[in-house]
Amino acid sequence: xxxxxxxTDIISLISDYTYDYNxxxxxxxxxxKVKQMGISHFWKEKYNNHLIGFNLKHLILxxxxxxxxxxxxxxxxxxWNLFTQTTLLDKILILSNCALKExxxxxGNLINLQQLYLNNNQLKExxxxxGNFINLQQLWIQNNQLKExxxxxGNLINLQELHLENNQLKExxxxxGKMLNLKILHLENNQLKExxxxxVNLLNLEYLCLENNQLKxxxxxxGNFxxxxxxxxxxxx
Numbered sequence: 001x002x003x004x005x006x007x008t009d010i011i012s013l014i015s016d017y018t019y020d021y022n023x024x025x026x027x028x029x030x031x032x033k034v035k036q037m038g039i040s041h042f043w044k045e046k047y048n049n050h051l052i053g054f055n056l057k058h059l060i061l062x063x064x065x066x067x068x069x070x071x072x073x074x075x076x077x078x079x080w081n082l083f084t085q086t087t088l089l090d091k092i093l094i095l096s097n098c099a100l101k102e103x104x105x106x107x108g109n110l111i112n113l114q115q116l117y118l119n120n121n122q123l124k125e126x127x128x129x130x131g132n133f134i135n136l137q138q139l140w141i142q143n144n145q146l147k148e149x150x151x152x153x154g155n156l157i158n159l160q161e162l163h164l165e166n167n168q169l170k171e172x173x174x175x176x177g178k179m180l181n182l183k184i185l186h187l188e189n190n191q192l193k194e195x196x197x198x199x200v201n202l203l204n205l206e207y208l209c210l211e212n213n214q215l216k217x218x219x220x221x222x223g224n225f226x227x228x229x230x231x232x233x234x235x236x237x
Contacts, residue, residue, distance in 0.1 A: 001139050043067035051106070054080040058088050059106035077104055086110060096120050096140070108132040119143050119163065130165065131155040141184065154178040165189050165209065174198040188212050 006136040044067040051060050051074065061070065074080075076115040082095060085104075096104075100121040108129025115138045118126070123144040131152025133139075138161045141149075146167040155174025161184040164172075167189040176182075177198030184207040187195075199205075 020185060040067055047071040047179065050074055051080075055084050056086075056106070058086070059083065059104075059109050061106060061109075065171045074104065074106075077102065079195040082102075083107075090113065095226070103127055103130070111135065114138070116140070126150065129153040134136060134158065139163065149173065157181065160184065162186065164189040172196065177201040183207065185194065185209070 017168065022173045046184065047067050048057075048068050049059055050071065051057065068144060079098070079100065082098060082100075086093065088110065089090055089112055090110055091112060093107075093110065093113055093115070094117045096117045097120045100118070103118065103123060103126055105127035106129075109132070109135060110128065112132050113130055113136055116130075116136060117140045119140045119144045123141070123146060125146065126141065126149060127150075128150040130139075131150065131154070133156055136156050136159055139153075139156070139159060140163045142163040142165045144167055146164070146169060149167065149172065151173040152175075154173065154177070156179055158181055159179050160181055161180060162179070163178075163186045165186040165210060167190055169187070169192060171192065172187065172194035172195065175198075177196065177200070179202060182202050183204055185202070185205060186209045187230070188209045189212045194215065195210070
């Protein structure tokens with residue numbers, strides 16, 4: 001059975017009919033594979049068409065996903081209009097003060113971005129796909145409601161400035177220690193009780209702000225930072 005030759009709008013119906021009435025006519029294992037392929041293709045095409053309708057073909061995800069879930073997710077997102085002017089060549093994207101409650105993972109396709117502004121929104125999480133921004137130099141996510149950040153942000157090896165202040169972070173992933181070009185790191189006004197020792201690998205770090213957290217003794221960790229020009233810190237007794 002050639003899935004590509006079947007109209008995607010009736011694949012699901014054909015599969016259900018075959019399963020209900022003719023399951024004894026074919027090998028059951030083969031049928032399951034064909035049905036799974038058909039349904040996946042059906043939802044993938046619906047996913048593609050939804051983004052194409054917003055002129056966002058360049059944001060379409062590639063790879064192995066649950067396309068029914070992804071299709072449902074993107075249909076719930078109501079702010080695709082914010083991305084209609086984006087291109088794969090964009091170096092700056094400003095989404096500040098947009099009342100965003102989520103960031104679609106499709107944003108990770110804009111791998112040429114050098115500056116990304118997500119500050120002053122209502123974000124509670126950010127997708128791990130933001131770790132795809134290998135050319136990113138500045139990332140502003142302050143003044144949101146983040147409780148955690150994905151470890152994949154450690155892949156941003158060219159990042160020089162990171163703003164995570166004024167969130168609800170209780171910890172930061174040790175993978176941030178891979179950001180070897182980071183010079184400025186803002187973590188103030190969160191709920192941090194410690195910082196990972198791996199941050200001492202940030203040999204180019206010059207500015208670190210940690211005030212208004214729940215930090216205790218950091219003397220050992222801080223002694224290993226070599227290039228500090230400015231440190232703002234408040235210790236909780």
